[in-house]
Each structure stands twice: as structure tokens, then as C-alpha cells.
Amino acid sequence: MSPASTGASTRVAASSAVPATDSRMAPGGPGYRRMSLALFLAGVATFALLYSTQALLPLISGEFGAAASDASWTVAAATGGLAVFVLPMSALSERFGRRTVMTASLAVAVSVGLLVPFAPSLGALVALRALQGAALAGLPASATAYLAEEVTPKALVTAIGLFVAGNSVGGMSGRVITGWVAQEWGWRVAVGTIGVIAVACAVAFRLLLPAPRHFRPGSLRPRVLARTVRGHLSDPLLCRLYAIGALFMTVFGGVYTVIGYRLTGAPFSLPQGIVGSIFLVYLVGTVSASTAGRLVGRLGRRGALYAAGGTTAAGLLLSLAGSLVVVLLGLVLITAGFFAGHAVASSAVSKTAQRGRAQASALYQSAYYVGSSVGSTVGAVAFHAGGWAGTVGVGLLAVAGVVTITVFGTRAARVRRLAAA
Secondary structure (H helix, E strand, C coil): CCHHHHCCHHHHHHHHCCCCCCCCECCCCCCHHHHHHHHHHHHHHHHHHHCCCHHHHHHHHHHHCCCHHHHCHHHHHHHHHHHHHHHHHHHHHHHHCHHHHHHHHHHHHHHHHCCHHHCCCHHHHHHHHHHHHHHHCCCHHHHHHHHHHHECHHHHHHHHHHHHHHHHHHHHHHHHHHHHHHHHHCHHHHHHHHHHHHHHHHHHHHHHCCCCCCCCCCCCCHHHHHHHHHHHHCCHHHHHHHHHHHHHHHHHHHHHHHHHHHHHCCCCCCCHHHHHHHHHHHHHHHHHHHCHHHHHHHHHHHHHHHHHHHHHHHHHHHCCCCCHHHHHHHHHHHHHHHHHHHHHHHHHHHHHCCCCHHHHHHHHHHHHHHHHHHHHHHHHHHHHHHCHHHHHHHHHHHHHHHHHHHHHHHHHHHHHHHHHC
């Protein structure tokens, strides 16, 4: 949604006014490349760990004798843990600093990641994954708040797009690597390999990320936090953005949780390594997320969301085909639409919130990962009940929700403009 379409033009314009002596980072300026690389690697580690079991669900089902809907909890528990703890962790970042909380979150998450391969049962695996998701909760909201404070407003969408691009690379590499490793040595070695890679990303992140220069500590008092959260939840624009993020992630979580079952089964019957390689389409998400700023510049925020939703819907419909090539094309469009929509919505949250940015971003991330948990679970149940068409139906309903919310925001803004004229 463009600022004009939501009635938030005054707020966004005010936050975009950059004084001539602005000392924040900008493309080509000191520290910008180090910051971009550090947060890119943090994004890689986050998504690689968070979704490390997703491409391996058929193998996990086989070892523990579990149905797809039961094995999907290894994904839903991680994203659910993140959704629950992202708001408390954002409050800690307001008090102790973005870099400190991000570093601690990665340290705990990678430590748990090294324990995941030794889970003796499906229940233990789900519990470890929930703990890992809770640990990762300190990263997403703190990262976007760090960028909102340390990067010039004109460069914010691009900077957040690069962080989201790191998410896509992490999601892709995690799934591709686990697919091929699992084919040779099993799923336990595969998730252990991801844990080691995440350790390397975490160390590089801490060494590269510039110290914050514009952070001002906030309060940890529950009343202050509650007042800030109530303020964000009473903002119609922010609530629409939260819902849009959740709905986009419902599509994405459902599709990529179930796709492994579809491709390893008839009529495709692909081996695990090839199924893992399917996730190379995440590279499309890397491009669409990193270019989201240009898309908003051409179409406006509202137009960019319509384009992202339309692209996602087209991909879902193509994925119904019986041809593997057409299914892959559908996955490309789903991935491109999702990452573009996510980058646009998340950057809009950071621009809209004038105070309590970490909490505003945390609420977005919470909604986003609730969407992932719902998509993973409901998508798997729909697949069990109606096959791939059931999962696609869930995705199309979510996309329809994105379009409906965007249209509602546009009309509400038009009414306000006419009333003010």
C-alpha cells in the first residue's frame, strides 16, 4: 500500500526527511557494505536453521513412522516458537541493543542446531525445534529495527530487501544441502551440516556488523511495553501490514512444507537429492526481495503488493499441472511473489512506526511466523485430505485475503481524503 492509499503519507514523509548532516549509513558510504554482508549472513543462518527439516520431512516421516501432518510439526514448532518469543525479544533489544540481542540469539540457536541431529524421537525433535525457533526470535525484529535506526530512509527498503534476500539464500541453501547430504548419509547428518554452516555465519556476522551509533535504550517496564504494543495494534495501517505478512507466509509455508511429498511421490517419484535441488528457485526470491525498492518506486507500495499477490496466485495455479517443468515454473512465480510482498510489507512497517520500532517489527514478525505455522500445518492437512489441489486451495484463499486487505486500505484512504478536502 502506498502512503497515499493508507492515509499515512504525512507520517512517512516526515520520517523520510533527511537532514543534510545525516550520519546514517547509505549505499557507498562507510560501513554500509559490512552491515549489508553481516545482516545478509544473519538472514542466511536464520532461514537455514528455521527450515532445516522442511525438505527432509519424507525421510523424518519414514524413520519415525509419522504422517505428513505429524512430521510437519518439526517446521511449525520452530516458526511457532519464533512467533511467540519475537515480541519479548524485541523488548530486550530496546533495552540492551540490537546487536547484542542478535548476537545472543544466533549463539543459542546454532548451539541448539548442533543438538538437533541427536533427537531420539519425533517428540524430542519437535521440542528442540521449538527451542531453536524461540532463540531465533531475537533476530528478525532486531535486524529491521537496527536498519531503521542506522540506514538513511531512502535506502531502507533496499537494505531490508538485502536482509530478506539473505533469508531466501539461507532457505534455498539449507534445503539444497540437506537434500543431497540426506540422500547419502541420512537426515541427521544433513541437519548437523546446516548447524555447522550456521555457526560460521554467526561468527562472521558478529565480526562484520558495525556498532550501532543511533540506538537509544528504552524501558523494559511492562506498562511501557504494553502501551507501545497497544499503540501499534490500534494503527489500522500497521494491522493491515501484519495481516498481509501472515497471509503471504501462509502460502509459502504450506507450499514448501508439502512440495517434498508431492515430488517424491507418483507421478514424479524424484530422489531426495533432486527434491532438495528444487529449492534453487529461492534464488528468484533473492532477486525479487533485493529489487523490491525499485518495484515500489515504479508501482507504489499498493501496486507492488498487487503485483506480488498476482504473481503468487499465478504460480499456485501453474503448480497444479502434471508436467514437472510447469510445476517448477509455478514454484518460481510463488517464490518471486512471496519474497517481493514480504520485503514491501516489512519495510512499510519500519517506515510507518515512529516509536517502538522493534515492537512494531516484532508484531509483524510474530504475525508472519504464525502464518508460517498455520500454513505448514493446514497445508499438510489439506494435502492429506485433498492432495496437492487442497494445498493450492489454501494458498489461493490466503492470496485473496492479501488483495482484499489492500483494496480495503485503498478505499478507506480515499474516503479520508475526500472528507479532508
